Amino acid sequence: MIKKIESSLFAKVFLITLSMLLCASLLVFGLLAWFMPQTYSNRLNIILDERAQDFISELEQVTFSGSGGLFDQFIADMEINSVELYNSSGDWVPLPTEEFDNEWGVNIAQSTEVGLGEKTPILSNSYYFSFADSSDRYMLTVYGEAEQIAELQQSFIRIFPFILLVVLVVAFVVSWMYSHIITKPVLAISSISEKMSDLQLDWKIDGRRTDELGILEKSLNTLSHNLSNALSELQSANKKLAADIEHEKELEQARTDFFSAVSHELKTPVTIIKGQLEGMILGIGAYKDHEKYLSRALEIANTLESMVQEVLTISRLETAEEQFRYDRLDCVQIIKSYLSETEDLIAEKDLQIHLDMSPTTFISGNKMLMEKVFSNLIGNAVKYSPYGAIIYISAHADYEQVEFSVENTDVHIPGDSIPKLFDAFYRVEQSRSRKTGGSGLGLYIVQAILHHHGSECTVCNTQSGVKFSFII
Structure with a gap:
């Protein structure tokens, strides 16, 4: 008692x-x-x-x-x-x-x-x-x-x-009434303090009193509101921090996987060049024909140089994104300029190019990087299209956005390969890709550049071929 x-x-x-x-x-x-x-x-x-x-x-x-x-x-x-x-x-x-x-x-x-x-x-x-x-x-x-x-x-x-x-x-009656009047707000505040200790902030005191207890009730309401906001902000910050940490882990793992793949891809041409040079130096069998194998070694060295340049480009995208300068670019002019550079290959494969573009279509971006995006996408369509195929290129401006697409006919990509196309060093057909000189980094670089420009490249099979597109 x-x-x-x-x-x-x-x-x-x-x-x-x-x-x-x-x-x-x-x-x-x-x-x-x-x-x-x-x-x-x-x-x-x-x-x-x-x-x-x-x-x-x-x-x-x-x-x-x-x-x-x-x-x-x-x-x-x-x-x-x-x-x-x-x-x-x-x-x-x-x-x-x-x-x-x-x-x-x-x-x-x-x-x-x-x-x-x-x-x-x-x-x-x-x-x-x-x-x-x-x-x-x-x-x-x-x-x-x-x-x-x-x-x-x-x-x-x-x-x-x-x-x-x-x-x-x-x-007895007066004492009970007096005790009830005096202790009621105190007991309410005590109950609220227990909830606050458990971080339960979904409450509100009826602060209609004008005395010191009323001031305390209003202060507790304000404290609850501020704590609730602070906790919400803290939880949001924690979620964002956790997401950032997870994203950093994913990026770190992606870098590790990328450089592991780079090491593997660079090792192959280096090994080939080294073998050819040793064979020529020792005069073993067919390697006595120095002119033939020196020419092959040069081709492999050029491929190796191209791969190193692409790796450097990726490195620049990951480490110096704020240093890129963004200009107002005419993408129609960039596309036509690249088509002029590949005119011989287009003629050699008897390809038909259909352009669906306005005379000028401007976008905001880095000139060097966006030229690489258009050249990689159009270049892939030219390289991997069969003889006599048709290539459709379109660029349309709509509400301060430009939608670009390139579609080449008479070719399809296996459905299980589409999600992997933008992975580093992934090739749909390993043998044909190596013969055409592909490094497996082109589409990976395209996607990385578009991400820096707030866009993303998509690919799908159409009735007549394969279509790559993005909106910027």
């Missing part, structure tokens, strides 16, 4: 408030029970003294024998219990009236009975005076009725149980 009270703010506030109210109520009741009879007694004493002083003034103006009527009239007062008269020697002196003697006997009996029974308090004062016919000093002792004081004290004692019950009920 004690542990429950210690762990409950409501119970603590309730018990403390109840105790304080009970103590305050009982203290007020005790003070009233003590001071009210005292105050009433003092008031009666003042009244008794005033009447006694008036009575003494009247006695000093009459003789002893003629004062009987005054004594009778004074004792007849309802607030006078009895009167005693003493001479200067301290001896009791009978009052000068027979009527007083009868009244005196009654008063003495009543006073004795009450005194022995209920112990009614009696007020008394003594006064010194002299009658008009004598210079002797007398002492008059006046006893006043004080039954009201006793009744008042008894009333307080009689109503104490009822007052105690009322005080208990009122103190």
